[in-house]
Amino acid sequence: MGRFGRALTTLVVIGAVGAGAYLYLTRPQPYTESDFAEAGEPDIKNGEMMFWAGGCVSCHASPDAEGDAQLVLSGGLALKSPFGTFYPPNISPDPDAGIGNWTLAEFASAMKRGVGRNGEHLYPSLPYTSYVHMSDADIRDLFAYMKTLPKSSNVTAEHDLPFPFNIRLALGGWKFLYFNDNPRVVLSDASEAVKRGQYLVEGPGHCGECHTPRDFLGGWKTSEWLAGAPNPEGEGVVPNITPGGAEVGDWSAKDIAYYLESGFTPDFDSVGGSMVEVQRNMAHLTAEDREAIAAYLKAIPAH
Incomplete structure (x- = not known):
């Protein structure tokens, strides 16, 4: 076998090993x-x-x-x-x-x-x-x-x-x-209400899916958690809901909880766009859970 043949064989072996490693490391891992x-x-x-x-x-x-x-x-x-x-x-x-x-x-x-x-x-x-x-x-x-x-x-x-x-x-x-199960933000000395709010927002509520910007591959920019993002459906933007956000940054926790319950903002405007469905869903939660979500949103870093 000539030099070219040996080089080609080596490349094929390296490619096969690499493909095998990829398939193993990225294999689906369902529960049993x-x-x-x-x-x-x-x-x-x-x-x-x-x-x-x-x-x-x-x-x-x-x-x-x-x-x-x-x-x-x-x-x-x-x-x-x-x-x-x-x-x-x-x-x-x-x-x-x-x-x-x-x-x-x-x-x-x-x-x-x-x-x-x-x-x-x-x-x-x-x-x-x-x-x-x-x-x-x-x-x-x-x-x-x-x-x-x-x-x-x-x-x-x-x-x-x-x-x-x-x-x-x-x-x-x-x-x-x-894909990982790491907390999206680390909050020291969090109250029980904030911990519950973190669970609801980062878990079942999946607020970050729309409110956090993504890179070109669709992965979250976690350093900008809930800092707002382009509307994935095309027009407009999904707002920044951290304490630094222009839209809700000056809302109190009470304002946020009431908005989730009623759909009304502190200045008596009403919920619009895709948030209409979200608010209707949140209205079914207990008052304590809506207050916990609000407490968490006031406790996270501002952007």
Whole structure:
């Protein structure tokens, strides 16, 4: 074998080793059934609170659904992004079109590890980058509550993504770079209310998904946590909701909590845009949880 042949062989071996290392380090890692074998009895009432905190209806109800129809999680809403259009799936209890035949471990794998039922990486249009902070008990309770909701046989469209974003294998690399369960901010001497607010905002509430700027690969710029970002759907911006934000920086914690409950700002304006759905969801929470969210938003670093 000549010098060129040896060099080519070496490159092939290095490439194969590199590919193998990539596939191993970025492989999907779902939960096993044994991880939830002793999950305990669910608290349906708490599951309902997690449902509203998580804003499930905002993405998974059919477009333009109102009232009780929002509880039919048939999916199909088009979510436009710089990477293409995502179509949230049917997550109703339907055994065929929805998640009626899923196990708790499969549901938790999707919610907290971004792994689908067939072992595939899921796109972070499902905000598992936030839901990873949820406790196993809250995941259990949420799953139990969702099984009480109406069934839908609707089959949603596949995501419409251009190359290379339609290559799921690349999601393993994206997770390797960006996906972790670290606190988004470290708050020393936080009160119990602030800790609860941190859990709700960074976890089920997934506020950072829209309010934190991202880099060109779609990863959060965590040094600018909740500092505002371009609207992922195109027009306008999602506001800075830290204490330094021009829109809400001078609001009191009481103002924030009331806004989440009523939809009215301190100057008697009303909620608008995509925040309408979020506020409607937050209105279902307890007053204590809305106050905890407000306390956390006043405690984080200003930007």
